[in-house]
Amino acid sequence: xxxxxxxxxxxxxxxEMVAGDGTGTVGAETLIIAPKDGEPRSYSLxxxxxxxxxxxxxxxxxxxxxxxxxSNLGYKYEDFVRSLVQxxxxxxxxxxLMQEKIRKQGIKADFAFIDAKERPKxxxxxEVRLYDTAMVIMPERSELIRxxxxxxxxxxxxxxxxxxRLESGDRIEFTRLGKDLSSxxxxxxxxxxxxxxxVQDMLKDVYPEADxxxxxxxxxxxxxxxxxxxxxLEGACPGLWSRLEMKIAGLGIGEEYAYLASKSNAAEIRIGxxxxxxxxIKKEYVWFLAPIYSKDASKGGNAIAFEATxxxxxxxxxxxxxxxxxxxxxxxxxxxxxxxxxxxxxxxMAKGLLAINFRREPIYLSNExxxxxxxxxxxxxxxxxxxxxxxRERFIGRVIHSSxxxxxxxxxxxxxxxxxxxxxAQRWSKSDGSxxxxxxx
Numbered sequence: 001x002x003x004x005x006x007x008x009x010x011x012x013x014x015x016e017m018v019a020g021d022g023t024g025t026v027g028a029e030t031l032i033i034a035p036k037d038g039e040p041r042s043y044s045l046x047x048x049x050x051x052x053x054x055x056x057x058x059x060x061x062x063x064x065x066x067x068x069x070x071s072n073l074g075y076k077y078e079d080f081v082r083s084l085v086q087x088x089x090x091x092x093x094x095x096x097l098m099q100e101k102i103r104k105q106g107i108k109a110d111f112a113f114i115d116a117k118e119r120p121k122x123x124x125x126x127e128v129r130l131y132d133t134a135m136v137i138m139p140e141r142s143e144l145i146r147x148x149x150x151x152x153x154x155x156x157x158x159x160x161x162x163x164x165r166l167e168s169g170d171r172i173e174f175t176r177l178g179k180d181l182s183s184x185x186x187x188x189x190x191x192x193x194x195x196x197x198x199v200q201d202m203l204k205d206v207y208p209e210a211d212x213x214x215x216x217x218x219x220x221x222x223x224x225x226x227x228x229x230x231x232x233l234e235g236a237c238p239g240l241w242s243r244l245e246m247k248i249a250g251l252g253i254g255e256e257y258a259y260l261a262s263k264s265n266a267a268e269i270r271i272g273x274x275x276x277x278x279x280x281i282k283k284e285y286v287w288f289l290a291p292i293y294s295k296d297a298s299k300g301g302n303a304i305a306f307e308a309t310x311x312x313x314x315x316x317x318x319x320x321x322x323x324x325x326x327x328x329x330x331x332x333x334x335x336x337x338x339x340x341x342x343x344x345x346x347x348x349m350a351k352g353l354l355a356i357n358f359r360r361e362p363i364y365l366s367n368e369x370x371x372x373x374x375x376x377x378x379x380x381x382x383x384x385x386x387x388x389x390x391x392r393e394r395f396i397g398r399v400i401h402s403s404x405x406x407x408x409x410x411x412x413x414x415x416x417x418x419x420x421x422x423x424x425a426q427r428w429s430k431s432d433g434s435x436x437x438x439x440x441x
Contacts, residue, residue: 001025001080001083001084002024002025002026003024003073003076004024004072004074005021005022005070005072005073005080006019006020006071006072007020007022007033007035007069007070008068008069009041009068009069010066010067011066012064012066014067017066018035018038020035020037020038021036022034022035022036024070024080026083027087029044029046030042030045031043031048031068031084043062045087045088045091046063046095046376046377046379046380047062047063047064048060048061048063048088049061049062049383051084051142051143053141056071056077057069057070057071058071058073058084063379063383085140085143086138088143089138089139089143089144092143092384093136093144094377095379095380095381095384096146096381100131100132101131102130103130103131103132103191104130104187105129105130106127106129107127107128107129107130107180107184108126108177108178108180109125109128109180110124110126110175111123111124111126111137111172111175112172112173113137113145113172114170114172114173115168115170116170122145124139124140124142125140125141126138126139128174130188130191132191133149133150133191133224134146134147134148135147135164135191145172147164147166147172148224149191149192149224150224150226151167151168152164152165152166152188153165153166155185155188155189155192157182157185160181161173161174161175161177162184164188196219199219199222199273200215200216202273203215203240203273206240206244207237207239207240207243210239214236214240215237217236217237218233218236218237218240220236221233221236222273224354225272225273225285226272226350227270227271227288227346227350228271228272229267229268230266230269231267233271241271244271245257247286248271248288252309253286253307253316255404256318256404256407257288257290260292260307260318263290263292263301264290264291265291265293265342268291268342268346269288269290270289270346270350272286272350273286273287274358284309285309286308286309287306287307287308287309288306288307288308289306289346289350290307291303291304291323291345291346292304292305293329293338293342302326302329303321303396303415304320304323304342304345304346305319306318306320306349307319308358317400318407318411319360319363319364319395319398320396320418320428321345321395321396322394322396322418322424323338323341323342323345323394324338324345326418326421326422326423326424329419330419348387348390348391349387349391351387352385352388352391355385356381356385356388360398361375361378362378362381362392363392364395364398365378370382395427396427397427398429399414400430410430
């Protein structure tokens with residue numbers, strides 16, 4: 001899409017750096033501003049933080065804070081805005097790690113996203129797409145919205161509208177669906193049902209003699225890879241937790257689980273499972289989060305350990321994240337605030353891992369590495385996923401699996417290191433058998 005326009009480029013403070021007449025061109029991954037006099041400037045759509053409209057003017061804020069103001073687009077204004085937003089959204093689908101099969105697309109509708117307090121969050125014309133694990137709303141004039149099926153409570157037809165209600169209390173209403181109304185609603189319900197059945201099947205495999213009704217109750221806590229606490233699963237299906245521990249041991253991470261459990265608040269450990277299909281082969285992915293903290297601030301801790309079986313042919317590692325700031329942790333020994341902070345951190349980490357589909361690289365790569373061509377897609381994911389930004393901010397380090405004895409020594413080193421530091425910027429790493437301190441990227 002190309003259009004003549006007026007432009008100005010301002011620094012983060014709003015000071016104008018350059019302005020003039022020229023041409024704007026939106027490509028698959030770039031926006032090019034070509035002045036009538038001067039060199040063209042190219043901006044990656046990945047570097048755009050936000051797009052706003054007002055009185056036929058477009059304000060584009062870039063990742064580093066610079067602003068592009070575009071005006072005088074004439075009759076091409078509407079098409080230019082739609083093209084810019086839609087191409088950025090298409091790129092976002094790749095960068096938000098949506099590498100999964102699409103089931104239905106091209107569903108045109110009007111939508112209204114309303115929060116639990118009846119306040120509008122977004123609305124407009126859109127295309128809706130159904131993927132394996134989520135519904136994606138592609139608005140014509142605003143950023144895409146991804147809604148995992150695991151967050152949907154119901155999806156019903158009400159007076160020629162489809163109403164999707166979320167666990168958060170929010171709801172999304174779709175109107176003007178035409179002939180797609182029934183098939184769209186059925187597609188969402190079928191996807192929710194399929195994921196629920198998949199979780200129940202996994203739990204039945206783990207605990208085949210369990211009561212089906214108990215399995216159904218337990219599956220509500222483990223929707224689409226969610227991690228569940230022991231007391232929740234035991235309350236729904238007594239005996240299931242011990243079977244999950246046996247499953248972990250059978251998949252080769254039993255010693256790691258036992259060691260981390262011995263250091264953590266065992267009642268707060270979470271276990272999750274996912275099953276994917278690679279052709280006709282079922283692959284299971286089992287993981288757990290262990291919060292490690294103490295009322296005695298001098299003891300190693302202030303950490304959440306993440307351990308998992310691996311779907312990839314690569315060396316495994318255990319990942320550690322801070323529960324709270326290091327100074328804050330030392331000042332709150334013995335406080336109930338530790339339990340509350342651990343609970344909040346566990347929920348954020350679990351949600352973040354699901355959002356990035358358990359990929360590790362977006363967590364530990366340095367900022368410099370994110371500008372390498374093979375990792376550029378992760379930069380947008382970091383911009384768009386708050387839980388991923390939190391995980392990067394709180395990342396302490398990773399302990400590589402060599403021998404179990406060395407792994408235990410390194411875990412102890414990391415935990416001791418974590419409470420000995422005052423600055424949250426310090427990260428732990430191991431090199432040639434010695435501990436090295438790195439600055440947070």
